[in-house]
Amino acid sequence: MMMKRLASNAEDVAHHYNTRRELGTVGRLHTPITGLRLFNNWIKSLLIRKYASQGCRVLDLGCGKGGDLRKWNLSRIAEYVGMDIASVSVSQAQARYRELYNPTFTARFFAQDCYGASLLFCEPLEKTLQPPDYMADVISAQFCLHYAFETEDKARQMMRNISGHLVDDGRFICTIPNANCKKRRAAGREFGNALYQVKFFGDEITRFGTAYSFTLDEAVEDCTEYLVHMPTFVQLAAEHGLELEDCCGLHHMYAEHRRYHDSVELLRSMRVVDNDRPAISPDEWEAIGIYLAVVFRKVKR
Template sequence: MSYPRPSLHEKDNQRDDLPHKVAGGDSTRETSSSSSNAAQVADHYNQRRQLGVQGRMHTKITGLRLFNNWIKSIMIREYAYRGCRVLDLGCGKGGDLRKWAIAGISEYIGMDIAQTSVSQAQKRFLEIRNARFSAQFFAQDCYADPLEKTMRPPDYQADVISAQFCLHYAFETEQKARQMMRNVSSHLSDGGVFICTIPNANWLVFGNTVYQVDFAKDASEIKRFGTAYAFTLDEAVEDCTEYLVHMPTFVQLAREHGLELEYCRDFHNLFVDHTSQRSSVELIHRMRVVDDERPEISADEWEAVGIYLAVAFRKRS
């Protein structure tokens, strides 16, 4: 089934603002199952060269970045609310801070495995004019260890926990996936929501000019944990080892930790769902997913968009 791409056919002349990972290929790759790739991930993101705002607006994946950014804005708008407390697992360089500010949150804790990214996120927060929420940032592997190891206060309770385009790293091993769910459950208030964006394991079989994936030799046997692939996304990720998220296992783990699946939608269908909402369409243009210079995102970018899922779990009261 094909889906319409965002375009300027319904242009409303509102513009302004700004933003990631995917699959395919027919080659195989050796991976080491004896050691974690957490250090590789941290090193990869610590050493990524900075393109700057203008640089990011002129790459082969500009439309993909901006569309993914729009998706995150939609999820934050749907599940955050004024005065809520937020825990952002895998906060990166703080690219979502302004989205949380617009939502009117009261407290924010950002955590990421890459120290350089955490430092940049902290700097970005300080540059937000008249920020109406407090923020703290901590560098830690959010999946290998309890958050209390680093986070202060160690018993912090969030109303919304977010993990955007990073949760697949938790599925390297069952131990890490379970630690991730313990971290979420123990720091999410009753009735609170856990929102995330993840690659759709059922669709990680293609590749094109903007992304490639090389599966490990043992990937012909899909496992609940540890099914690895090397992922490359133009100007964003280069040959980084990621792991399939087995959705039934994810749902079961969440249920074991007191969370129930509330929402799961692939990005193409989420877009279609929101084309009838004027505010969502206006946001597409304000965030410059499409504009005069780029009237629609490319076919390859749109194909890449389709392999992601937006997911929300609710913690039982």
């Protein structure tokens, strides 16, 4: 039986995240997905440590409530611009910045759909970004870029926004759903466990607009998302002067970094492991496996 497709546009996504319950720092440590949250924070910390050098400028597309501000601060960046479609989240990110102890960087925040586009209307970042010609050394899009793949117009607007505000030899870092993993596991159109559910709206897999409903306990509730078709993503990036530098599943990234002392110490300090054993349930580990960490480099033309 064909599922009824949920509405999914910028207003719906903004409403979803604007109305999500704020758990607070303590609350986030006592949920069924606390281990998953800690692990994802570790992954983002690894990416930020590797690509954000002291004094660099950062553009964070989909900054959410500002959960990564402390990570950027530890890398001693100089400038930060955070943008998100959810205005309530942007206000919370601003408050987090004000509460940050001894920040190394100045910060500005803007509410805008970073990927908005249609045949008749596009939303370049310059619509709200100040200064409009701001250039970043690192652009980050964590667990949000899949919304750009609703249409080809939105995906292309996303790439124009990134390429237009990233310096030559700068890095674009992101975490995205693993389309291959989801396609393999969705033979019956849906899969998941007690913590997360993925339900596809149809059988056809296309370059853009392959929609599914995603639910993750205490984080996302029945929200329409879109597969990121990786060959298309790489092609679009190349058309806009970005070359793929790295693409790694989060399970594989964990296995690789278990070999490095600094990464293991970070696992411990961030409480991802407890007495050298992962503080992550099997259900959380399964959910972690449906994501990739991806890095592009802006090529000098």
